[in-house]
Amino acid sequence: MGIMECSRNGCDQILCECYSFEYGYICNECKEELKQFIKTSLMDLPHANIDDLIEEFMDMRKDEEVTCCVDVDEYIDREFDNK
Numbered sequence: 483m484g485i486m487e488c489s490r491n492g493c494d495q496i497l498c499e500c501y502s503f504e505y506g507y508i509c510n511e512c513k514e515e516l517k518q519f520i521k522t523s524l525m526d527l528p529h530a531n532i533d534d535l536i537e538e539f540m541d542m543r544k545d546e547e548v549t550c551c552v553d554v555d556e557y558i559d560r561e562f563d564n565k
């Protein structure tokens with residue numbers, strides 16, 4: 483048992499249980515976010531390559547706002563605030 487550092491860019495989790503031969507370790511939090519990211523991406527681009535999407539996700543910094551996980555209703559309500 484060594485350090486199992488999450489391979490996602492900007493993620494500092496070091497106790498990951500999930501491992502991919504291709505991408506290395508990933509923590510549960512990133513894994514759930516990744517699933518959401520892929521589902522949302524496939525809605526927009528049904529023919530997108532999932533491996534490409536995983537790669538894109540792993541490169542995306544964790545603290546970056548991931549568009550797919552933004553609550554659109556909330557976002558728009560905030561953007562077009564009643565003045």
Ligand SMILES: [Zn+2]
Pocket residue numbers: 488489490493494495508509510511512513
């Ligand atoms: Zn992570």
